[in-house]
Amino acid sequence: MLKLGNVEFRSRLILGTGKFSDTETMLKAIEASGTELVTVALRRFNREKPGDDLCAPLAKLKNVRLMPNTSGAMNAKEAVRAAQLGRELSGSPFVKVEIHPNPHHLMPDAIETWLAAKELAADGFIVLPYIPADPVLAKKLEDVGCAAVMPLGAAIGSGGGLSMAEMIRLIIRDSNIPVIVDAGLRAPSEAARAMEMGCDAVLVNSAIAAAKDPVAMARAFALGVETGYAARQAGLMPKSDVAVATSPLTSFLKQDGSV
Amino acid sequence: MQTLPDWLNPEPWLNTCVTAADVEQALGAESPDESTLAALLAPAAADFLEPMAARAQALTRRHFGRTIQLYVPLYLSSWCSGGCAYCGFASDRQTDRHALEFDAVEKELSAIKAMGFEEVLLLTGERSAEADLDYLRECVRLVALRFHNVAIEVFPMAEEEYRSLAEAGCTGVTLYQETYHPETYDRMHRWGPKKDFVQRLDAPSRALAGGLRFAGLGALLGLADPRYDMLALYRHVRHLQKTHWQAGLTVSFPRIRHEAGGFVPPHPVDEKMLAQIIFAFRICLPDVPLVLSTREGAAFRDGMAGIGVNKMSIASKTTVGGYGSAGSKEGQFDVSDDRGLDEFCAMLRAKQLEPVFKNWDGVYRLT
Numbered sequence: 001m002l003k004l005g006n007v008e009f010r011s012r013l014i015l016g017t018g019k020f021s022d023t024e025t026m027l028k029a030i031e032a033s034g035t036e037l038v039t040v041a042l043r044r045f046n047r048e049k050p051g052d053d054l055c056a057p058l059a060k061l062k063n064v065r066l067m068p069n070t071s072g073a074m075n076a077k078e079a080v081r082a083a084q085l086g087r088e089l090s091g092s093p094f095v096k097v098e099i100h101p102n103p104h105h106l107m108p109d110a111i112e113t114w115l116a117a118k119e120l121a122a123d124g125f126i127v128l129p130y131i132p133a134d135p136v137l138a139k140k141l142e143d144v145g146c147a148a149v150m151p152l153g154a155a156i157g158s159g160g161g162l163s164m165a166e167m168i169r170l171i172i173r174d175s176n177i178p179v180i181v182d183a184g185l186r187a188p189s190e191a192a193r194a195m196e197m198g199c200d201a202v203l204v205n206s207a208i209a210a211a212k213d214p215v216a217m218a219r220a221f222a223l224g225v226e227t228g229y230a231a232r233q234a235g236l237m238p239k240s241d242v243a244v245a246t247s248p249l250t251s252f253l254k255q256d257g258s259v
Numbered sequence: 260m261q262t263l264p265d266w267l268n269p270e271p272w273l274n275t276c277v278t279a280a281d282v283e284q285a286l287g288a289e290s291p292d293e294s295t296l297a298a299l300l301a302p303a304a305a306d307f308l309e310p311m312a313a314r315a316q317a318l319t320r321r322h323f324g325r326t327i328q329l330y331v332p333l334y335l336s337s338w339c340s341g342g343c344a345y346c347g348f349a350s351d352r353q354t355d356r357h358a359l360e361f362d363a364v365e366k367e368l369s370a371i372k373a374m375g376f377e378e379v380l381l382l383t384g385e386r387s388a389e390a391d392l393d394y395l396r397e398c399v400r401l402v403a404l405r406f407h408n409v410a411i412e413v414f415p416m417a418e419e420e421y422r423s424l425a426e427a428g429c430t431g432v433t434l435y436q437e438t439y440h441p442e443t444y445d446r447m448h449r450w451g452p453k454k455d456f457v458q459r460l461d462a463p464s465r466a467l468a469g470g471l472r473f474a475g476l477g478a479l480l481g482l483a484d485p486r487y488d489m490l491a492l493y494r495h496v497r498h499l500q501k502t503h504w505q506a507g508l509t510v511s512f513p514r515i516r517h518e519a520g521g522f523v524p525p526h527p528v529d530e531k532m533l534a535q536i537i538f539a540f541r542i543c544l545p546d547v548p549l550v551l552s553t554r555e556g557a558a559f560r561d562g563m564a565g566i567g568v569n570k571m572s573i574a575s576k577t578t579v580g581g582y583g584s585a586g587s588k589e590g591q592f593d594v595s596d597d598r599g600l601d602e603f604c605a606m607l608r609a610k611q612l613e614p615v616f617k618n619w620d621g622v623y624r625l626t
Contacts (some may be wrong), residue, residue: 021612046377046616047378049419049617072619078622101504210320
């Protein structure tokens, strides 16, 4: 089971809710994915116009928890305020801290994210920060009480896949909290690869919402995550470039144990 | 003659001869730059509209999903001290002029709110006694009380003035250079403060320095050679991305056709050229929102929605007091797409595009 804060999840796939053509497709994709946790931007909460509101239809889903995110915040102060408003409106203790001060490339701000995460964790939130794939930052976020870290596989919406694989590997190696690859994935095979590497979950939005058939793609990602996780559990065979039938390099060593 | 900034001059890219092979290469460019844009704007690229559209659509979907962000303009005042040769509100035009009183602004806002909009663009003419900074600041404050996003399309200001508007709740500025060609600019702007080319050119930069988060740029297509203007516009965007890295920039493509006063544009841009320009911008600035207003007709807008364009206005009135209160009859320009909001949203949904009214939150405004 994936454990985030004090909550356990069977599904290791988390869905983003932006970029869909309509609410109905989004809800069908969520159902097809089997996810139990979805993130929704506070900026897409709209209590005044029901048809434009993403929060209410998601809140009605059974077995799916909401995780408001702070997308749109430029700094820690704004993110904290957005998180508090998100908690008040959604009733969820989860928050995805997402601070990208450049609204074009949307790269996360490591410094402001750490500041916000620290404050929100102290305030009782279950904090999942979206971060650059930086192993040092990941440990520092663990130290201030984050429930997981969410390094990017590649830029948001880029479909660049696991271009940060080596850094993510280091994050996984040293982490005591779940590591969730967030952003950049394009294909279910990449989700499988992330799980095989030892990620605890993946978060996907664009790859599903911008697919030709979002609902079918949501199902495909569920299968990819499941496959990768099962493979990880089964233990992958070690990889080697060279055949090792004989030992020509070490045959000079005394074989009889004498000193 | 004023000293122009180094980043402005796009001449070097206009002098190259673009072949079909150059266009193909530009379409496959890994890191599109201004030479890519020059190739895609060239006459040779007119034969590549379909592959350009396909590339633009894929990029739009990747960065903005299947959504169209909506906003609505609110004309506050038709008073103007400017002498723009092409504008129905220029100070020498005989037109019935109005500026909304604050209670009339409230009425307009109620009508707009009832439609569901969350992003309002406030418009005035050049600075006038009837619509000055104090007037505008109070209007901004009234909008900010009820809407998440408040942008202005008004006269260029000093940084401190922009800051006072940001403090009143203003989030963005739209300011078109009209044309980036200094000689044409001088000819088109016959008198008034708008004659100062550089002062206008630097205004978005001052607005961002003053605390506004979003800046919308554009050139009025039809005034000068569109290839020159579009390359300069691209340079302006890139310049601001480097000097104000946190700014949210958008680009609009207003096309001048027949304004009040009988102005005939010297460099008319047809629909195919306009589409070529928008595709080229999407390919070269994949993550910058591209805007298309109701200046364009329904068929063109429907076709462009989601293929390059990801932000649109609808149900727009370009008259002062057009939504709820009594006002003038003559608008700044004729709206070509006069559909209502519901009809427009139904069109978007039929194209599997979601109309998004709220894509930002006032909670981010309080810092």
